[in-house]
Amino acid sequence: MAESQPTALVVDDELMIRNLTMRMLAAEGFRCDGAADGNQALALADRTHYDAVVTDLRMPNKHGHALVVELLTRSHRPLIVVLTGIVEPRLAKDLVARGVDDIMFKPVEYELLAAKVKALVGQKGTPTAEDTGDEDKSPSDATEQSYEEKAESDDDPARETDVDRGPAGIEAADFKRAFARIHHMMPASDDALHIYRMTKSNEFDTKQLALAIEKHRVLSAEVLQLANSRFYNPKGTNITNLERGVLQIGQTRIGQLALAANSQAALSSGESPWPSAGPLWRRSVAAGLAVELLVAQGGHKDISEGLLLCAAMHSLGRVVLASLYPDHYERMINRCCKDRCALVELERRAFPQSQAEVMSDVLQSWNIPENLYSPLPHVEHDYALVSQLLEPLRSQVELVKLAALISHIATGWWDPWDRVVIPTADVLDRLRLLSISTAIEETKRNAQGINDFALQSTDDSDATPHTRSTGPPQSIAYWKPGVTEFDFLAEIVTSMNITLIPCPDPVDSDEDVLVNGLGSPGKEVLSLVNACPQSRITIVCDAENEANFAAFDRVVSIPTSYSALQNAVMG
Template sequence: MSTTIDQQDYHALVVDDDPIVRRMVSFALAQEGFHCRSANDGQDALSQLSDYAYDLLVTDLRMPKKHGHSLAVDVLSQGLCPTIIVHTSVGDARLTKDLIIRGVHDVVYKPTDYETFAAKAKGLVVRERKQNLSPPPRTKPTSADSQQIARTKAPPPPAPAPESIAESIAEPAPTRTDNEPNTPTQPEPATASPPTAATKNERPKPDGCAPIEMAEMQDRLTDVSKVLPISHAAVDVANMAVSGNFDADRLVAAMQRDSTVESKILQLANHPFYNPGGKRVRDIKQAVLRMGQKRTGELVLATSAFSSIKPDTLPWMDVELTWQQSVAAGIALELLIKAGMKVSVSEGMLFSTLMNSAGRVVLGSHYPEYYESMAKACAKYSQPLMMYEEQLFPQSYAEVMCGLLADWDIPKNVFDPLQHILEPYSALAKLPDPMRTKVELVKLATLIGHIAVGRWEPWEMVELPRNSVYERLGITSISQVIEDTRSQLPGIPCLRNTEGHLSNGQNTPSQAATDQHSVRKLDYINLSDEKHDFLADIVSSMGIQLEEHHFKQGKGSNHVLINRIGAEQSQKKCKIVASVDCDTIVIVRDSLNDAIAPALVGPGLELPCSFARLQSACLNAATTDDKTAQPN
């Protein structure tokens, strides 16, 4: 039964995956008399809208699980909310037109004047109420009510089908605040159109990457043995090792069925990190006893996964580099656990660290045309691959990998952290311990592994943790963990060459080639309040020499990189930014800065972003000093 409420009683649902934006929108609406609830993705929002009637829906577009376009279409078709406003940074004229035609009341672009936004929202809701003469019921509508609402609304027009990745994800014009100079900023990608029904067995075309439906993906991944050519021996070894119910002899017997894996495990067992005493391990049983059964089982499955990939299967991915990053991350993880004394929560973490990228291999092997198109879009727009994956696939590659591991009867507690590995650091606070600790350690180890190796795929996402993360983990010296990880890189076996080993990350081929001809330099101002400067680590791996910026005339260069990640607002820092008089200024900030320190907002990049975008900005700003180059 519906309840009668005061005409001035307004209820709003605010949907955004950014908690700061949710709070700011809710606060502004509250000043206009709204009672606000929130959701962090479209799936959660749709559930709330089905249970309770709201006067206003404010939704972002780019969100996990269910994006805002799909949410708006569902809400309009079911008549779940009378007033809908899309609040987004995606500036796409075609998408805006489509939303308005469908029935969305307004599209508001970020950055936002929240006071004006709330006033406009109030006006739209009041107008809608006057037209309907009564507020919506606050209880869940009956099926008859829903049918009546549906009959009074015309069905929305069909969504425009994307013709290609490049066309469906157009590069919009950059946005800027009123106090920013007219300089290029990071372009925001448009949200892909909602999924359209695909006929069974229809193969996606390179120039027609429509979103994949869950049923179609499940059909493709039905035969687990063909999804990822991991040997049965490796799966058996992993099952034995993680269960702890089998002795070393049975583990060795299973491992000897796969000569490639056996060879790699022997090489790893002789690596100084796993064999600090230096006494040579000559047989596989000694290797198991040296490294331990569980660690061996986790390494076996990862080794089999990467070794089985043919070089031409994933032309857009450097599989050797991914393997090197994974092993380095595994070493970093164990160093972090030791440094933070987190041995009690170590179960499943090495496995999740090593298998982090394996799910992407699965999707890439089964959707090669999609990944070729996505890789081209990444190269064209300098966007992270994960952004396109979220738009086109119903599950993330991490979720796909978790499903396969469950099918292989790997215990869930072994790969639990993998389920949350793609969530941003800010979202991990909602996880209970010890899960939160596990995921944070795995994410931090993955970052350190990349920094230690010194090379990135251009489409990889650069996401940096805040002080609070590693302080909570009890890590006192990130620099020491990075240095110790880097020192362990020599001796890591390569995938394709059984005699080859990974070189030290400080002498990668790309950087060595740069050093032969010139030295790139860039003045640097660190305004960050973070105790460890991850940005400097990453920029240095690009072959750029960072030098302290001198403000006096005649010193320093005309190109400056300013790090204001996590920088608290202060008059002193504002004056520093204002006093920089250079031809090229690149300011790197993170997504929380705009709310914390609006006075420091300036031209430049916002993290997280793709490595290609960060590298391009830094290399374009860096100067080449041929005089300081030293010939070989």
């Protein structure tokens, strides 16, 4: 039987690049289609099972990363090659971890690209349409590499499948079947949805809204609590009436709070191996307060719709996944505590979707408008990847990510497995956040008095792995070269209940010194730390600059887990 012609889909918003790539692939024997964005690509992929997809990342409508994630969950999964102009190691690592077959960086020799795609398709042994008896579709699922197989074959030790080192990956099809159970575990409350819809309508007044909230015990408690917080009630007037509370907070905020409270209530009432949800909710509320402060400071009111909801729900998807896969999470959490690794890294290897993407799917299943949660699927992406999003989505995601970080700092609540990611000064400048310290201090004050979620006990004495230092503060000498941008590292370390003592010269210090080497270290930093005794120096640096400090024993690179950073700082 003659071998059928292989098929390829080329996705790029630049017509010249798209056509050139298609011509070179056609010369290698491919039948090609083209798409200008992710939405067009998915529409084509619904009709044809392509052998290969070559996609750019930065595109309008649905960008390339979201397209890749969607394609990787499909049963007829094509070979995927990412063609991008962004040379970013963390971005490449994320894509490979998700299952992308290859990444090539622009500018590229398009003849070489086409030849490589042909070779990869040949190595994959992809069946063509004729092989499967389907002339219109060329499914490639017969030789699809499962997440478990990829975990076993990868050299990265974080992918090992031994029970003590983390779980094997979940197949996309199994994941979809498991997710179908979420409608029973986490149903949309009729009361919460009704309240949300009331806030979007002009047909209801404040009194009617308050009466509807009164029927929802959990939301009633949260509304009164927030109405008496410093953020919504700076004068400190005691508010005990729901109607007054609604006026104090505002109808739009009430609608988004109703959805977040419904999610938390459903998750708290279900069976989950997740530790106490109290700190999780405190961080959620603090993140909501923080994002509003950031919006006001940077003048982002015109793009603020839904940001409160995204900030409040930025980590709740993790409880959803833990409810679906309790054994996996038990093993992953054990490994995080043992190896001081970040949980998000294990989740990426175990599941086809991130916890934030899962939470977005939950909101979609509730028929919540997409514009209210569109930033949510991207909140766990590194800033380099977020920078590829088009505006206003990019700024929205960055604001939510910053609010999530501030919520940790402001509440002092961290999990050992939380991933610490520090934004660059460019992010703050672009968002016009000229006084991030003010936003942090205001969030700290506003978050005071936020109690655990109404369904939870306020007793934090249970054996949870949440980290919050409450003993006598420790102190450490601290050196940061120059007077530069806002120092997030200092804020994070201070939230560990550690007092930082400025050190003018680490060379002459008789104490242990914590060195902030974040950013591109200049000659001053390298020459100075090289003159210091290794035993006294702990260096925190960017991952891409870690090699510059190879001579030192105590180096921690960012991003890292909170427990790894804490261990490095406290010794």
